[in-house]
Amino acid sequence: MTDAITIEIIRHALLSAAEEVARNLCRTAYNTVVYEIHDYGIGIHDAAGDVVADAPGIAVFTRGNDHGIKKAVEFLGAGAMEPGDVFILNYPYWACAHTLDPLVFAPIHVGDELVGFASCRVHVLDLNQKDPGYVLDSTDSSQEGLVLPAVRLYRRGEQNTDVFNIIRFNSRLPERTIGDIQAQVSACVTGVRRTQDIAAKHGRENLTGAMRAINEHGAALARLGLAKLPKGTWSATDFVDSDGVDTDRLVELRATVTITDDEMTVDWTGSARDVRGPINLPVGQTHALSSLIFKALTTPDTPVVAGNFAPLRVITEPGSVMHAVPPMPTFTLWTGLLAGEVVLKALAKGMPDLVPACSGGDVCSMMGLGVNPRTGEPWLEATNEAVGFGATATADGEDGIMHLSEPGCRNNPVEVLETKSPMVIESYGYRPDTGGAGRHRGGCGVSRVYRFTAPSTGICLVYKTRTRPWSIAGGGEGVPNRIVINGGTERERVQGGSYNRLEAGEVLANETGGGGGFGDPFERQPQRVADDVRNGFVSVAAAAREYGVEVDPEDFAVDEDRTADLRAAARTPG
Numbered sequence: 001m002t003d004a005i006t007i008e009i010i011r012h013a014l015l016s017a018a019e020e021v022a023r024n025l026c027r028t029a030y031n032t033v034v035y036e037i038h039d040y041g042i043g044i045h046d047a048a049g050d051v052v053a054d055a056p057g058i059a060v061f062t063r064g065n066d067h068g069i070k071k072a073v074e075f076l077g078a079g080a081m082e083p084g085d086v087f088i089l090n091y092p093y094w095a096c097a098h099t100l101d102p103l104v105f106a107p108i109h110v111g112d113e114l115v116g117f118a119s120c121r122v123h124v125l126d127l128n129q130k131d132p133g134y135v136l137d138s139t140d141s142s143q144e145g146l147v148l149p150a151v152r153l154y155r156r157g158e159q160n161t162d163v164f165n166i167i168r169f170n171s172r173l174p175e176r177t178i179g180d181i182q183a184q185v186s187a188c189v190t191g192v193r194r195t196q197d198i199a200a201k202h203g204r205e206n207l208t209g210a211m212r213a214i215n216e217h218g219a220a221l222a223r224l225g226l227a228k229l230p231k232g233t234w235s236a237t238d239f240v241d242s243d244g245v246d247t248d249r250l251v252e253l254r255a256t257v258t259i260t261d262d263e264m265t266v267d268w269t270g271s272a273r274d275v276r277g278p279i280n281l282p283v284g285q286t287h288a289l290s291s292l293i294f295k296a297l298t299t300p301d302t303p304v305v306a307g308n309f310a311p312l313r314v315i316t317e318p319g320s321v322m323h324a325v326p327p328m329p330t331f332t333l334w335t336g337l338l339a340g341e342v343v344l345k346a347l348a349k350g351m352p353d354l355v356p357a358c359s360g361g362d363v364c365s366m367m368g369l370g371v372n373p374r375t376g377e378p379w380l381e382a383t384n385e386a387v388g389f390g391a392t393a394t395a396d397g398e399d400g401i402m403h404l405s406e407p408g409c410r411n412n413p414v415e416v417l418e419t420k421s422p423m424v425i426e427s428y429g430y431r432p433d434t435g436g437a438g439r440h441r442g443g444c445g446v447s448r449v450y451r452f453t454a455p456s457t458g459i460c461l462v463y464k465t466r467t468r469p470w471s472i473a474g475g476g477e478g479v480p481n482r483i484v485i486n487g488g489t490e491r492e493r494v495q496g497g498s499y500n501r502l503e504a505g506e507v508l509a510n511e512t513g514g515g516g517g518f519g520d521p522f523e524r525q526p527q528r529v530a531d532d533v534r535n536g537f538v539s540v541a542a543a544a545r546e547y548g549v550e551v552d553p554e555d556f557a558v559d560e561d562r563t564a565d566l567r568a569a570a571r572t573p574g
Helices: 006-026 059-076 161-168 176-202 203-229 283-298 334-338 339-349 415-419 526-534 540-547 560-573
Strands: 040-046 051-055 087-089 105-112 113-122 151-155 233-241 251-260 264-267 312-315 363-373 380-384 423-431 445-452 456-461 482-485 494-495 500-504 507-511
Touching: 006 040, 006 051, 006 113, 006 176, 006 203, 006 500, 040 059, 040 176, 040 203, 040 334, 051 059, 059 087, 059 105, 059 113, 059 283, 087 113, 105 176, 113 176, 113 203, 151 161, 151 176, 161 176, 176 203, 203 283, 233 339, 233 363, 251 334, 251 339, 264 283, 283 312, 283 334, 283 339, 334 339, 363 445, 380 415, 415 423, 445 456, 482 500, 500 560
Parallel strands: 264 312
Antiparallel strands: 040 051, 040 113, 087 105, 087 151, 105 113, 233 251, 251 264, 363 380, 363 456, 423 445, 445 507, 456 500, 482 494, 482 507
């Protein structure tokens, strides 16, 4: 039996290995989405495919990696996986993501024994999906690009040239796509070597014993966290703007959460069916997003391990938007980004003091592509944008922070976007008055304005624009996200998710939403409102209208008499 001190040493060594995998990936990737934004999921797993150490990136990727590895082992058999093999899997229903998020993984052997896996998932730029960049309106998975069903990139350490040639001839951007996949391979090989180093130092049995103990301890911590939560059943509904095909249809997401002494169940029964467009989720991602909320409630202060999710049960209906089955399209995975806050909305009914109000509710991604006149070469760059976070019972929501589904991610810097593409960032800053009013204010969203200097395509991935971010305990709702094309001109249009052909000189503004507020806005201390005005988060007019606080626009002093009159008038019936 492995002693506790050795287990802890091995646990930290595995975490260090996962971080080294991430650093290796970022040093070798070709794609700014990977090395700048950190759009990746990395894990070291035990022989069953359960994660024992990860490096933070896209939160829902790591649990999806578990699911994908297990499906690959089921498909191929563990005995078929040999030392030096490296596999790629992007079949959405197994891999838990769309075709451009391939899972690359490698078995870890110590001697002849399979002791685990190293995994790395990233967003690659092109695998011959029907539209360059991103697919917003596919109606069948066959339109969504090249499918690789757990095939070997390397066999016993030797490159499988046939597979790389297939990828090369099925990509509009073959150099960058192959480069990113090779970076994934390098990252996984690093994970294999470092785990083998741990086995060499501490012994194979101690390694496998520590992996088992890590997940057992993770499960025990989760049960302790679960025991502290209120018990009951609560339901909530929210909506995705559309599926990209039936553009006038709001797509319903319904979650019923039940917490007992033994488990938390997230039941997605009642969510929309017959969704024709590509927002349907592979079931592994539904489990992953549900796991993210469970983790935040029960074990937020410890690294992710599979044992953390032992007390979680997820129920789905095959054929629904939360459980895609072949050939349902799955390319636009924004359902998986929005659905986590439906779980929080349900929980807010039973534990409003423990969960935040809704954030801006989206990742608000903008992707530009075309031919760069400076080089004559195709270009494709993207960035996800920050939103305002929802307020809580004890604090304001954070202003301009990455959405809760991507806590390990960043956005793409202005300098990178302008250097690598024919885009000029004309302005970038907070959106005042977007956070919901409250005793605690919702965080403000941001605005980034792009001017294109050459004919380009601007793909906007924003799917919460038609419903407002919800609040708690009488707070105000947040202002939703929106995309504005050619604002302030006769050609202005305001929209959400869209595929836009833009001429040189045209302007696109990505304006993200604010979080919901918590509590009665008239209970907010007037000086705090004045500070918000001084800092540019709340306008003078909104301070008076939403909070009943009169603020001098010159020196930001509170007019106490006028404030008292405004608040008294607002509370007077009629």
